[in-house]
Amino acid sequence: MIDIKNLSKKFGEIEVLKDLNLEITKGGVFAILGPNGSGKTTLIKSFLGMIIPDKGTIDYNGKSVLGEWEYRTNISYLPQIANFPNNLTVSELINMVKNLRNKDTNEDELIDLFKIEKFKNKKLGVLSGGTKQKVNLVLSFMVDTDIIILDEPTTGLDPVSVISLKELIEKEKNKGKTILITSHIINFVEEVSDDIIFLLDGKIYFKGSIALLKEQTNNTNLEMAIANLILKQYD
Numbered sequence: 423m424i425d426i427k428n429l430s431k432k433f434g435e436i437e438v439l440k441d442l443n444l445e446i447t448k449g450g451v452f453a454i455l456g457p458n459g460s461g462k463t464t465l466i467k468s469f470l471g472m473i474i475p476d477k478g479t480i481d482y483n484g485k486s487v488l489g490e491w492e493y494r495t496n497i498s499y500l501p502q503i504a505n506f507p508n509n510l511t512v513s514e515l516i517n518m519v520k521n522l523r524n525k526d527t528n529e530d531e532l533i534d535l536f537k538i539e540k541f542k543n544k545k546l547g548v549l550s551g552g553t554k555q556k557v558n559l560v561l562s563f564m565v566d567t568d569i570i571i572l573d574e575p576t577t578g579l580d581p582v583s584v585i586s587l588k589e590l591i592e593k594e595k596n597k598g599k600t601i602l603i604t605s606h607i608i609n610f611v612e613e614v615s616d617d618i619i620f621l622l623d624g625k626i627y628f629k630g631s632i633a634l635l636k637e638q639t640n641n642t643n644l645e646m647a648i649a650n651l652i653l654k655q656y657d
C-alpha cells in the first residue's frame with residue numbers, strides 16, 4: 423500500500439530523514455512517534471507531496487507519488503496547525519472544502535458528534551482553540567477516503583471530545599481504513615493504535631505492535647517504553 427524507500431530530506435544543514443524505509447501493507451491505526459523535531463511531520467508531508475524529498479521513492483498502491491496529485495483524493499489530512507481564514511463561518515469553510523473535494527460527505531453526523539452545531543454560523547476567527555480543532559476534525563473525517571492522516575489530533579480537545587474522537591477512529595478503522603496518527607499523548611496512542619512507528623535519528627527505529635515494543639524494551643508501561651526508546655536505553 424505505502425512503500426517508502428531510502429527517503430532523505432535536509433533542511434539546510436539539518437538532516438531530518440536519512441535513508442528512511444517504511445512499508446505499510448495493511449489497514450489499521452499506525453502511531454508515528456518520536457521526539458520533537460524527529461521528522462514525523464516531514465515524513466507525513468513528504469507522502470502528501472507537500473515537501474519534496476532530496477532522495478528516495480514513495481509508492482502508493484504500486485505507483486510513485488512523486489510529482490503526482492490524483493492519489494491525494496484518496497487521503498484525508500488533519501494538519502498540526504490549521505490556518506483557517508478568520509472571516510469565513512464554519513459552514514462556509516465546510517462548504518468550500520466540500521466543493522474542492524467533490525465527493526460524498528457526512529459533515530452533519532460529525533457536527534453532531536463533536537457538538538458544534540451552534541457554531542455553524544460563527545466566524546472562524548472568534549472560535550476557541552478546541553472548537554477550531556473540532557472543525558478541523560470535521561473537515562478531515564467528512565470525506566470517505568482510504569487513508570486518514572492525523573497530526574496531533576487531540577490538541578485542545580476536552581476529555582468528552584477525545585472520547586468522541588477515539589470512537590470515530592475505531593469506526594473508520596473497522597471499515598478497513600489506514601489511519602496514521604502522530605501524538606505525544608501516550609494514553610491516547612495506546613488506546614487507539616495497533617502499531618507503533620518510531621522515528622529516531624532520521625530513520626524508523628522501531629516498527630511493530632505495542633506488545634512487541636513493551637517486550638523489546640522490557641517495560642510494561644508504554645510511556646516508559648517510549649522514553650527508553652528516545653534515550654536508547656533498551657539494548
Ligand SMILES: Nc1ncnc2c1ncn2[C@@H]1O[C@H](COP(=O)(O)OP(=O)(O)OP(=O)(O)O)[C@@H](O)[C@H]1O
Nearest residue numbers: 433434436438456457458459460461462463464465
Ligand atoms: N520548512 C522547513 N524549513 C526548515 N526546517 C524545517 C522545516 N520543516 C521542518 N523543519 C525542521 O525539521 C526538523 C523536523 O521537523 P518536524 O516538524 O518534521 O518534526 P516532528 O517530529 O513532527 O516534531 P514535533 O514532535 O515537534 O511536532 C525540525 O528540526 C524542524 O525545525
